[in-house]
Amino acid sequence: MTDRTATDTIKGYFYQFDFSILKVLELENENHQITVEGIEDIDIDNATEETAIQCKYHSKTEYNHSVIAKPIRLMLNHFREVLNGKEKKVKYNYYGHFKSGQSKLTLPITLDFLKTNLLTYTKAKNKYKHFDELKLSDNDLLSFLKQLEININAKSYEDQLSQIYKLLKNQNEFNSDDFDAENYFYNNALKVISYLAIKEKKSDRTISKKKFLQEINSKNILFHKWFLEYKGKKKLLANLRKEFFTSYNISPFERFFLFEVKANYSMSDLKSVIHLISTKWSDIKSVKNPDTFCPYIYINGLKKSDLISLKTELHKEGYKLNDGFNFSGSPFNLNSIQEKATFHNKITIKIINELSFIELLLNEISKTKEVYQFFYKKPFFITATKSIRVVNIQIQELNDIKNII
Numbered sequence: 356m357t358d359r360t361a362t363d364t365i366k367g368y369f370y371q372f373d374f375s376i377l378k379v380l381e382l383e384n385e386n387h388q389i390t391v392e393g394i395e396d397i398d399i400d401n402a403t404e405e406t407a408i409q410c411k412y413h414s415k416t417e418y419n420h421s422v423i424a425k426p427i428r429l430m431l432n433h434f435r436e437v438l439n440g441k442e443k444k445v446k447y448n449y450y451g452h453f454k455s456g457q458s459k460l461t462l463p464i465t466l467d468f469l470k471t472n473l474l475t476y477t478k479a480k481n482k483y484k485h486f487d488e489l490k491l492s493d494n495d496l497l498s499f500l501k502q503l504e505i506n507i508n509a510k511s512y513e514d515q516l517s518q519i520y521k522l523l524k525n526q527n528e529f530n531s532d533d534f535d536a537e538n539y540f541y542n543n544a545l546k547v548i549s550y551l552a553i554k555e556k557k558s559d560r561t562i563s564k565k566k567f568l569q570e571i572n573s574k575n576i577l578f579h580k581w582f583l584e585y586k587g588k589k590k591l592l593a594n595l596r597k598e599f600f601t602s603y604n605i606s607p608f609e610r611f612f613l614f615e616v617k618a619n620y621s622m623s624d625l626k627s628v629i630h631l632i633s634t635k636w637s638d639i640k641s642v643k644n645p646d647t648f649c650p651y652i653y654i655n656g657l658k659k660s661d662l663i664s665l666k667t668e669l670h671k672e673g674y675k676l677n678d679g680f681n682f683s684g685s686p687f688n689l690n691s692i693q694e695k696a697t698f699h700n701k702i703t704i705k706i707i708n709e710l711s712f713i714e715l716l717l718n719e720i721s722k723t724k725e726v727y728q729f730f731y732k733k734p735f736f737i738t739a740t741k742s743i744r745v746v747n748i749q750i751q752e753l754n755d756i757k758n759i760i
Contacts, residue, residue, distance in 0.1 A: 366512060369585055370412035371396055372552075373515050374450070376544045378408070380522040385565035391551040392560055394433055394445060400561075407433070408448040410509075418456030418507055420472040423449055427473045427503070428485045434499045435489045446502050452509040460507055466496055519544075528572060534598050535574065538591075542582040543571035575734065576748040588751075592758040599727070599746055600635075600760045607646035609722050610636055611713065613736050614729040614756055615655035622661075624753045625654070626668065631757050633674065633703045642698040649696035651716070653707040655735045666706065676704040679712070687712060689719050710736060717743055729756050 375397045379389045382401065390398040394407035409426045416422065426449055436442040464473075474485040474496075486496055510518065523529060523536040523544075531540060547562070547570050554560045562570075576595060583591065612632050616625060629652060637649035654662070669676055679692030687708070693716070696702040707713055717724055717740055726745040728734055734747050750756060 365584060366414070367412045370452070370512055370515065371410050372545055372548045373512075373519055374408075374410045375548045376541075377515060377519050377522070379562065379564050379567050380519065380526075382564040385568070386563055388561050388563045390557060390561040391548060393557060394442075395430070395447075398445070404446060405443070406446040406448055408450055411449075411451040412509075412512065413451060413453045414512065416454055418451075418453040418459055420460070421476075422453075423451065423505065423507070424473045424476060427469075427505075428476075430503065431474065431485060431489065431491070431499060434495075434502070435491065438491075438495065444502075446504070447499075448504045449506065450509050451507050452511060453507055457507050460505070462505060464500070464505065466493060466500065469496060469500060526568065528568065534594070538576060538594060538598075539574045540571050542576070543573055545582050545585070547571055574747070576746075589758075592755060595748060595759045606723070607638070607648040609648070609651065609720050609724045611651045611653070611707075611717075611724070611726040612636070612729075612760075613653045613655065613713070613726065614750075614753070615731060615735060616657055616753065617731070618656075620753060622665070622668070625665065626672075628753060628756050629665075629669065629704065631760060635760060637696060637703045639696050639698050639701065639703065644698070647695065647697050649703045649705060651692075651705045651707055653710065653713055653736075655710065655730075662706075662708065669704065674704055675701040676706055677702050678706045678708055680708075689715060692716065693720065714738060714740075727760075729759075 375389060375391050378397055378399055382389070382399070384401065387399075387401045390400070395409045397408050397410060399406045399408065407430070409430070411426070413422065430447040430449075433442055433445070434447070437444050461468075470484070470486060476483055476485070491499075509515075519541060520533070520536045523540045524531050524533070526540075529535065529540055544567075547567060551560045551562060586594075614628070632650050632652060638644065639647045639649065641647075654665075657665070666676065666678070677692055677694055679687050679689065681688055681691055692705055692707075692712075694700070694702065696705075707716070713726075713736060717726075717738060724743050726736070726738065726743060728736055728745060728747045729750045730747065731750060736745075738745060748759065750759075
């Protein structure tokens with residue numbers, strides 16, 4: 356598969372995912388449901404009727420009747436099962452985006468057009484009439500047409516995505532801006548829909564609007580594979596930097612940087628992350644500046660012996676740090692670690708040894724506080740204080756932090 360073909364295929368997947376997201380957001384009642392990969396790509400159940408929708412993205416293809424013929428025949432197969440009493444009655448909808456050629460199709464289609472252009476086909480030089488194979492009369496086909504809707508002027512990929520962002524921003528419970536809509540809620544929506552699509556049971560692929568909104572209502576930046584595919588990791592990290600980390604050294608807030616290490620972490624990478632945080636988020640350069648500050652750092656998953664080694668190396672490299680312990684064997688001192696970083700004492704890093712100390716500090720500090728938590732699978736710190744701003748960002752590797760901050 357060429358790169359261009361692969362890109363088009365992936366875009367087709369996104370178009371279907373996005374269509375599912377759009378349809379669940381458009382449901383008028385929170386208890387109405389959609390089913391992903393049901394009878395068709397998406398089924399919509401609004402309590403009074405069910406619609407099975409085939410959604411296709413043909414951005415590089417000119418419309419021809421043959422392109423939609425097979426999907427229509429598959430819908431007719433289901434209609435035959437309905438007549439046999441094996442399936443329940445539904446409406447059918449073909450929804451497709453084409454590069455051009457839409458004028459070739461006149462709607463609504465007639466019975467003759469249906470039979471000639473969509474239900475009659477040639478295979479291995481033999482002509483087949485699908486309606487005869489299914490033993491359907493003209494009256495049966497007219498009934499099918501009443502249940503069928505065809506739209507070959509579907510929105511473009513970009514227009515559909517834009518509509519999704521707009522609907523996400525308009526959800527009152529989200530209280531979102533453009534960044535939130537794309538990086539939080541659309542990201543989460545992609546995760547929910549893609550997970551539904553791979554479930555084996557149809558009932559597990561069904562979700563109500565209420566449950567869908569509940570599941571995507573989270574302001575955690577997650578590195579979900581489909582969102583990374585859509586966004587691109589480099590662009591995502593740049594967007595995060597622009598949103599959260601472009602105003603460093605402006606406000607003298609008490610900033611907490613929480614991140615974690617894996618078992619096979621590199622001490623060199625760890626120190627480079629700390630160096631960057633200290634450089635960008637401390638200001639002790641001027642003796643005349645009354646609003647000097649430096650960051651608090653907590654490293655989850657770091658062994659006690661490794662923490663000692665880290666502090667030792669940082670000290671050898673000339674970093675003045677404070678960890679709240681005044682001497683060997685002393686207890687943790689909240690007042691000590693809150694010592695103001697100044698031009699004179701040269702403190703540029705405050706290292707928090709234990710996770711439990713973070714909440715104690717947040718409750719003790721009266722200045723404006725901000726918490727930036729970088730995690731691999733799920734956040735490891737949850738504060739009970741609702742007034743504190745906590746930004747949770749998922750990472751794939753330690754060095755991602757450097758590209759974000």
